[in-house]
Amino acid sequence: MPKDGENSVMETVYDWITVAIFAGLIVLFLQRSVGPERDQMWPYFAASVACAIINQVGNKAIDDSNMMLHAVSVAGIAAILGFVQYFLKPFGNQGD
Numbered sequence: 001m002p003k004d005g006e007n008s009v010m011e012t013v014y015d016w017i018t019v020a021i022f023a024g025l026i027v028l029f030l031q032r033s034v035g036p037e038r039d040q041m042w043p044y045f046a047a048s049v050a051c052a053i054i055n056q057v058g059n060k061a062i063d064d065s066n067m068m069l070h071a072v073s074v075a076g077i078a079a080i081l082g083f084v085q086y087f088l089k090p091f092g093n094q095g096d
Helices: 013-033 042-064 067-088
Strands: none
Touching: 013 042, 013 067, 042 067
8 A cells, every 4th residue: 555655556757658668678578589699688678677766756756846857867768768778779770
């Protein structure tokens, strides 16, 4: 049972954004798991853990009305997207 001030369901923008990124990681992983092996597991794991952490930081920012934590959360989301683009290249060719 959630206490006062705790989120019990997906109700913040950080919940929706980080779950959307995580869902994209799942789709990318499943899509690439049927072809020749070309990705390592660690980038998927790192991005997934980062989504969970940034979601918690963002929710704390909302609960505390802390603008610094909002800035950290937004920067974290941008960093996750950059990390995924750099290491997993979801929109680029990797020599299929």
